Amino acid sequence: MNTSRARWDARDLVRRLCHALIVARQVVDQLAPDGYADSEQPSNSLRPEKAISETALLLLAAESAAGQYPEVHTHVERVAQRLIPHARSERIKLALCMEPALALDYAHAHICLARLGYPDTDFDILLQQSVQAQAATGRERPPHRMLEQSWSADLWSGPGTTCRRSAGALARWSQLNLPMDLLNGHREDIYAFTHALIYCSRFNLQPLRLPRPRHLILAEAEGALARCLDDQDYDLAGELLLAWPLTGKSWSPAATFGFRVLAQVEDAAGFLPAPITRLDRLHRLQGRERQNYLLATSYHTVYVMGLLCAAALLPGRAPPIHISATGAVRGASSRIMARLDAHGAAVHWRDEFDKMEHPRQDAIAGLLLDIAMHRAVRQRDFAGLHTLLQIGYASHLADSPVASQVAEMLGRVATCHRVRPVQSAATESAAQAC
């Protein structure tokens, strides 16, 4: 067997997916009835509809991609049975009556459950009335949210209900078809990309055609992945990693490395954590309050890992065990690491990096360069960015969206300096760099 092409053990992926499904059962039992209200940190509060809808999505992804594994199927069935009364509760039905513009949003869990083999004709009749209401079009949405509506409609009534041509047009308007702001974009901008990808690829259930060639989309994903791994933002990192298994069979060295980091963190913590879960707060709580806080602040990232493992269980989509060193530039990683070590704090990805042999470290030098440039942008270290571009160019690593956006930004800063010669330490340094 060629070990360089060996894929991640499916049993391990199944184990990780089943863990997410076990947590999902707790989410349904504890959070689906009333959500979670956090008076101390209101941003942690959770509407029950969100927990219900995301649980249904996890079930659909798990069954679609990995339903052939008996343990996955058993867990999906178990959670689905518990989810049904919440997905079709009186509250949701009343919402369909009162807010037809959000009908497909409220009915998302019902639609997923019906697709999983748990139909409800009476609920369908009410949903039909709601989506046919005049007010059903009364909510303006960004393209990725429109793609979500299109997917929900197709899941509900079968493919072809919504015109695939118009869905394809939506994909072309989405962030999936437009370069992201990889240097200063917000988390919401990355979500727009990852969600458009999910609603376009549809977990392989009649996927739409990608609006751009796969390699261009993955190059963008890789640029954002560098930032998320370095920020230890595993929610977004996991969603970005979905780009590889949801669009094809190959994983880049950087994506393979990213998956390994997430798996290592999950193994160390017992679940893939989010930064909003604070131990000091948890230790002050007891009983149901404690359990609900832990669930509400961590379930989403746990689900993301579940979705990622489900996607990786699609035929031929598992990440490789080993990072391919083919094409790596010898010594490239050490040149960049010298700069990262000089400025960086301890991060989880570094533990995984240190375990790798030098040729494999060199294979992810492009990711390291992106990380170094993200850090330099954050510090407004324009001279450092210029040096990094030089290192990247000399190592044949500069052909990336992050590097080209950095080059554009330095060009703008240089123009700014020329047209408005107000001297400051930052612009002076940038101008000299340019």
Added chain:
Amino acid sequence: MSNRVSHQEIVRKLLETKSIDFNAIGKTVAEIGPSVALADEPWDMFCGTMRTFLRLYILNPGIPGGGVENLGGLRNVAQELER
């Protein structure tokens, strides 16, 4: 200790510094308000300047919560997610 501060807390502390001169803001609005209201496109200006006098923007807030907690500490509570 948590390194997070709520938005309300930031606003409260900022107000307590007395660094914002609401009288001066009010005077300015009183001076330019009538002409802005009669400008060619008063609606945008009205919404933008008359309804919201002062807004604190969060410039790219980054990831919520700060950073991920110690993985060993999280390991000690991981079992609670499953029961």
